[in-house]
Amino acid sequence: MINNPKVTHEIHATPPGDLAIWVFIFAELLAFGVFFVAYAFARANNVELFNESQQHLNRTSGAINTLVLITSSYFMVRAVAAIKQGLSKPCALWIASAIGLGFVFLAIKIAEFQATFAAGISLSTNTFYMFYLSLTLFHFMHVILGMVILAAIMLKALRGGYSAENHIGVETGASYWHMVDLLWIILFPLVYVIR
Amino acid sequence: MQYQSQAVAKPYFIAAIGLFVGQILFGLIMGYQYVVGDFLFPEIPFNVARMVHTNLLIVWLLFGFMGATHYLIPEEAETELFSPKLGLITFWVFLVAGALTIVGYLMVPYATLAAMTGNDLLPTMGREFLEQPLITKVGIVIVVLTFLFNISMTVLKGRKTSISLVLLVGLWGLAIFFLFSFYNPSNLVLDKYFWWWTVHLWVEGVWELILGAMLAFVLIKVTGVDREVIEKWLYVIIAMTLITGIIGTGHHYFWIGTPEYWQWFGSVFSALEPIPFFMMTVFAFNMVNRRRREHPNKAATLWALGTGVMAFLGAGVWGFLHTLAPVNFFTHGTQITAAHGHMAFYGAYVMVNLAMISYAMPMMRGRTANSAAAQTMEMWSFWLMTVSIVFITLFLTAAGILQVWLQRMGTTPMSFMAAQDQIMVFYWLREITGFVFLLGLVLYIWSFFCKKGEAQTAA
Amino acid sequence: MSETFTKAMARNIFYGGAVFFFLLFLGLTFDTMQQLPSRDHRENITDSVVRGKHIWETRNCIGCHTLMGEGAYFAPELGNVYVRRGGPFIKAWIQSQPTGVPGRRQMPNFNLNEQELDDMVAFLKWTSEVNTNKWPPNIEG
Known part of the structure; x- marks a missing residue:
């Protein structure tokens, strides 16, 4: 079913979803990319400080959150597959599950932030924490934005606003959500693990 | 001209050009004071000349924006202005208030002006670009709100296009962020922090929405390209502008007492600020290449293309040159900043206003385009002004690099004035180039009165 | 597409x-x-500092000088002038203006009284103590 030739052709012709979201995704990746490069530069000048501070991060919650986001991303793949067969209800359900996992991510992250702030750590503590907090908070806000976008699409899907022929909206939201996932997949090893 | 009330724009444009001349004359005075320090002292000290120079710039750009709005909104909304009379009243109030303020700067010592105009009630004066007396600031708010009321009502009763919506967002933003000019805490750091909310969020934020809307309007008119395409571009460009520009404010928060992390935020986001400007250049050229008609107004097309290129060079490239914190550490507050400021303001805001005026003025004078002779003259003025601003920027950049080298680097740095003496030659070159700019401006005005050849009325 | x-x-x-x-x-x-x-260090903002800032503003000092790098670029940076020159020099300098040397840049005389001069110095002293991330690069500003 998924290998419907028409669908395959469409995927190869242009990136999935609205082209405008790709301009946005490109901009976002660029902003994060520059931040990642800046992180690498700052770390190169401060290896010891970065390694020492990194010890205090909660790698377990970071790892769980990686799984949560990847699973959530997979749910969006299923949502797109469902709508391509014209199944609005299952599509909405898959999106709802993806959003649900988004909440799980946020909850775990909030717990992590709470512990960090309780330890008296702020953006001005040191360069490592500046990056850690900036990058994760910045990403955190992207998760929220992604969930808002997904919620809007879910509601439209529930109202039967998409169909097998017209599902660009779902693909657009999925593309954005995959970007949020992708950013975390880079961010987690970079900030939490690599030393 | 499709709607009679569009004619309200005419006095705004005339005033804008008149004040532009004043701005350039005071620029020349300052440029001369840079090389002959006591020129016109004590009649017009440098600080007064600078205040007049920058305030005239801001006011004439605002006149240009308002004129452009009065011209394009009826055409976009497909209806007459809500109240043409209100448009004219706003014009006269703004002009008189502006003129009185300038006269105040020139006739009365600044401290006396402050005392006379109630600065002690709410001290807001004496901060760069916001030197206006309290009553002028209040006047600006009233004028802008009246103007916005008139324009918003016009849009509400007519067709709501993306161009008018973007323009309205930009203009309302302009009004809202100006309110921060009334906030002047005695803590200098706080003062500076929120001073930028007016200054940066104007020129690198909401003004760019106004610029985008004006440019999109002119491009639709002169190229005949489908509105859908142009408006899509407009949204993408201004989205990029705000995505990069809002946090980009951070490039002003490196050395004014604000936390160190702004060096990262400011550098990263403002490094991306050239992108929307680059897109604007690509956009302008793309649209002109895909044009569906040959509009007889070649001059307006030239100004529109020039806006894209010069805004990218001035705001994008020259901004990027000194926006990264490690570079800015050395260049902050030197002639590099002045170089960037001159080309960015000319490239973005001066040129977009002139593009709009170039397109709209012939229409308001009952023709589609000026005669070929007048247009040739106007295009000469385009090249004279543009090339001289490029050279002014290059000379100031050279002066800035040398200044940084002499005064900020090495183990035995020179004092400020000693370094200034060393770079005098560039100030001379800048001043001479300034006269070429003036020549271009005179030619520009002359082109309005060129009687040679026949004006074109066919669409 | x-x-x-x-x-x-x-x-x-x-x-x-x-x-x-x-x-x-x-x-x-x-x-x-x-x-x-x-x-x-806002705890150090005394009445004198507040008055000093007011004098700074009402004489439009920013029209020629920079303060923490912001302003005009016609005259020296004053964010660190207290460290560079010290209070007595600043007062004497303001009082002795304009120099009247032909062809040199001139600063007006603002006829400040002793109290106002002290306020000006207090403001510049406080300003010089703000943590500006080590800017300017050297004492010359």
Whole structure:
């Protein structure tokens, strides 16, 4: 079913979803990319400080959150597959599950932030924490934005606003959500693990 | 001209050009004071000349924006202005208030002006670009709100296009962020922090929405390209502008007492600020290449293309040159900043206003385009002004690099004035180039009165 | 291809992106406001400093000088002038203006009294103590 030739052709012709979201995704990746490069530069000048501070991060919650986001991303793949067969209800359900996992991510992250702030750590503590907090908070806000976008699409899907022929909206939201996932997949090893 | 009330724009444009001349004359005075320090002292000290120079710039750009709005909104909304009379009243109030303020700067010592105009009630004066007396600031708010009321009502009763919506967002933003000019805490750091909310969020934020809307309007008119395409571009460009520009404010928060992390935020986001400007250049050229008609107004097309290129060079490239914190550490507050400021303001805001005026003025004078002779003259003025601003920027950049080298680097740095003496030659070159700019401006005005050849009325 | 690039989506990205980044900016501003007291030493802002800032503003000093690098670039940086020159020199300098040397840049005489001169110095002293991340690069400003 998924290998419907028409669908395959469409995927190869242009990136999935609205082209405008790709301009946005490109901009976002660029902003994060520059931040990642800046992180690498700052770390190169401060290896010891970065390694020492990194010890205090909660790698377990970071790892769980990686799984949560990847699973959530997979749910969006299923949502797109469902709508391509014209199944609005299952599509909405898959999106709802993806959003649900988004909440799980946020909850775990909030717990992590709470512990960090309780330890008296702020953006001005040191360069490592500046990056850690900036990058994760910045990403955190992207998760929220992604969930808002997904919620809007879910509601439209529930109202039967998409169909097998017209599902660009779902693909657009999925593309954005995959970007949020992708950013975390880079961010987690970079900030939490690599030393 | 499709709607009679569009004619309200005419006095705004005339005033804008008149004040532009004043701005350039005071620029020349300052440029001369840079090389002959006591020129016109004590009649017009440098600080007064600078205040007049920058305030005239801001006011004439605002006149240009308002004129452009009065011209394009009826055409976009497909209806007459809500109240043409209100448009004219706003014009006269703004002009008189502006003129009185300038006269105040020139006739009365600044401290006396402050005392006379109630600065002690709410001290807001004496901060760069916001030197206006309290009553002028209040006047600006009233004028802008009246103007916005008139324009918003016009849009509400007519067709709501993306161009008018973007323009309205930009203009309302302009009004809202100006309110921060009334906030002047005695803590200098706080003062500076929120001073930028007016200054940066104007020129690198909401003004760019106004610029985008004006440019999109002119491009639709002169190229005949489908509105859908142009408006899509407009949204993408201004989205990029705000995505990069809002946090980009951070490039002003490196050395004014604000936390160190702004060096990262400011550098990263403002490094991306050239992108929307680059897109604007690509956009302008793309649209002109895909044009569906040959509009007889070649001059307006030239100004529109020039806006894209010069805004990218001035705001994008020259901004990027000194926006990264490690570079800015050395260049902050030197002639590099002045170089960037001159080309960015000319490239973005001066040129977009002139593009709009170039397109709209012939229409308001009952023709589609000026005669070929007048247009040739106007295009000469385009090249004279543009090339001289490029050279002014290059000379100031050279002066800035040398200044940084002499005064900020090495183990035995020179004092400020000693370094200034060393770079005098560039100030001379800048001043001479300034006269070429003036020549271009005179030619520009002359082109309005060129009687040679026949004006074109066919669409 | 152009059907998959809709104006509605471009518009949503504009509004969404603007709100998103403005919220982020507000968040950073909030954090900055928490950090500032330890950097600007506001506990040292005496009445004299407040009056000094007022004099600074009403004489339009920013029209020629820079203060922490912001202002005009016609005359020296004054954010660190207290460290560079010291209080007595600043007072004497302001009083002795204009120099009247032909062809040199001139500063007006503002006829400040002793109290006003002291206020001016107090303001410049406080300013020089703000944590500016080690800017300017050297004493010359």
